[in-house]
Amino acid sequence: MIRPWMVIGGIALLLALLGGSIVRPKGVQWFRRLRRPEWLVFEPLIPFIWILVLTGGVWSATLVWEQAPHTSQTWGLMVGYILLELAILAYNPAMLVARDLRLGTIVGGVGFVIGLVLTWLVADVSSQAAWLLLPFLLWSPIGTYTTWAMLKLNPSQQN
Numbered sequence: 001m002i003r004p005w006m007v008i009g010g011i012a013l014l015l016a017l018l019g020g021s022i023v024r025p026k027g028v029q030w031f032r033r034l035r036r037p038e039w040l041v042f043e044p045l046i047p048f049i050w051i052l053v054l055t056g057g058v059w060s061a062t063l064v065w066e067q068a069p070h071t072s073q074t075w076g077l078m079v080g081y082i083l084l085e086l087a088i089l090a091y092n093p094a095m096l097v098a099r100d101l102r103l104g105t106i107v108g109g110v111g112f113v114i115g116l117v118l119t120w121l122v123a124d125v126s127s128q129a130a131w132l133l134l135p136f137l138l139w140s141p142i143g144t145y146t147t148w149a150m151l152k153l154n155p156s157q158q159n
Contacts, residue, residue: 004062004069005058005062008061008078011082012058015089016054016085017083019089022093023093028096034153036153037146038148040146040149046143053139055137056132063126064125073125075151077118077122078120079124080090080117080122081118083114084118087110087111088106088111101154102151105147105148105151115133115136119137
């Protein structure tokens, strides 16, 4: 039997793979050459942080689905989860393809707003599901601020 977490996790993984395929090596090389803030000592942990954030999102969506499957409210929240993941996944391709830290900062801010609204809506269905979105709500402003700080350190690298 196919479980809800398998479907939700599969969709999240598929979107992540598709989003990752958009990034080109030239954009990655550009990003690697940029100056970083001195306080950015946690950069090697960022992939693991995102794994935690995305896993929390999948688990949260699963709890919401199991609470009231196939209702219009639940389908609407599933669309919200997909929008949030698309916003998260849009950060790298948007910034690296355009080679524009400003765009990365904007995408990060929009993602945070989507996450905040989704968390508020999810809290009416499941407080546990809302709590599972907390890692995103904590990390997103840090990542967005880091991108903004890099923009200040690399003004000549903007298009």
